[in-house]
Amino acid sequence: MSTANHGKRFLIAFVVLSVIATPLVAVFVGPHLPPGNASTQAHEQVFDNTWLLAIMTPPAIFVVLLLGYMLVNFRSRSEAIVDGPPIRGDLKIQTLWMILTSATVLFLAGFGSYELVQSGSGGGEGPSPAFQPAGYTRAMDVQVIAQQWEFTYRYPTYGGVEVPHLVLPAHTLIRLHVTSLDAIHSFWAYQLGVKADANPGVDNVAYVRTKGPTTFDIHCAELCGLWHGYMFDTGQVVDGAQFASWIKRQQSYFAPLKQYLPKYATSYLPDPQDRAG
Numbered sequence: 001m002s003t004a005n006h007g008k009r010f011l012i013a014f015v016v017l018s019v020i021a022t023p024l025v026a027v028f029v030g031p032h033l034p035p036g037n038a039s040t041q042a043h044e045q046v047f048d049n050t051w052l053l054a055i056m057t058p059p060a061i062f063v064v065l066l067l068g069y070m071l072v073n074f075r076s077r078s079e080a081i082v083d084g085p086p087i088r089g090d091l092k093i094q095t096l097w098m099i100l101t102s103a104t105v106l107f108l109a110g111f112g113s114y115e116l117v118q119s120g121s122g123g124g125e126g127p128s129p130a131f132q133p134a135g136y137t138r139a140m141d142v143q144v145i146a147q148q149w150e151f152t153y154r155y156p157t158y159g160g161v162e163v164p165h166l167v168l169p170a171h172t173l174i175r176l177h178v179t180s181l182d183a184i185h186s187f188w189a190y191q192l193g194v195k196a197d198a199n200p201g202v203d204n205v206a207y208v209r210t211k212g213p214t215t216f217d218i219h220c221a222e223l224c225g226l227w228h229g230y231m232f233d234t235g236q237v238v239d240g241a242q243f244a245s246w247i248k249r250q251q252s253y254f255a256p257l258k259q260y261l262p263k264y265a266t267s268y269l270p271d272p273q274d275r276a277g
């Protein structure tokens with residue numbers, strides 16, 4: 001078979017396989033990609049991951065198919081292994097390569113940047129976020145306080161009550177204020193699609209819009225000392241009425257401890273001696 005025929009045959013197989021596999025991957029694999037569907041941000045991350053996976057499907061097919069094609073058609077049948085002649089300066093292939101790779105990288109950069117800013121990515125944006133999601137002025141503030149080795153949560157709109165477990169109302173935009181009392185931690189609420197650095201003295205804001213009632217995993221995602229691996233919990237999203245009665249119970253249950261807590265602030269001094277928490 002001539003070189004041109006090999007090229008044509010390979011190209012046809014590549015195009016046919018890509019056209020079939022790419023939509024199948026997007027439709028059937030996409031919905032199972034992390035982190036899930038517990039918040040608008042998580043849902044959008046699944047959407048982004050689906051696009052990325054779909055875009056990388058043709059290049060993956062190209063590599064595997066080329067390898068298979070080479071193994072079958074260009075296997076050395078003689079005893080001696082003879083290298084083929086070197087190929088240099090093929091302007092057509094070089095131009096095509098540059099155009100395809102540049103277009104792919106530029107598209108991904110544009111797509112990624114747009115997705116990051118349009119409604120908050122679920123990542124921490126620092127004390128004064130440059131990009132705010134729609135309706136952010138009505139967002140509910142919840143403070144996440146990391147310390148060795150647990151997270152606690154304060155609700156400034158409910159008298160600054162501090163609780164050991166995170167409960168959020170459903171269908172609500174939440175403004176998380178992530179901070180730390182000691183080492184550097186990272187607040188990672190997996191199914192909510194939230195991951196934000198928890199640094200002492202820093203108010204790291206991350207937005208998340210909850211969906212329906214569900215549970216989600218919380219982990220510390222920054223090696224923070226001996227018991228880092230035990231710094232996990234299960235959070236809850238509950239409906240509005242349930243949240244209202246829960247927060248009321250917390251306010252009365254933790255009322256005796258209130259006198260030991262410092263006044264609510266966006267961050268606290270990293271001195272556990274000065275603070276019950």
Ligand SMILES: [Cu+2]
Nearest residue numbers: 185220224231
């Ligand atoms: Cu930690």
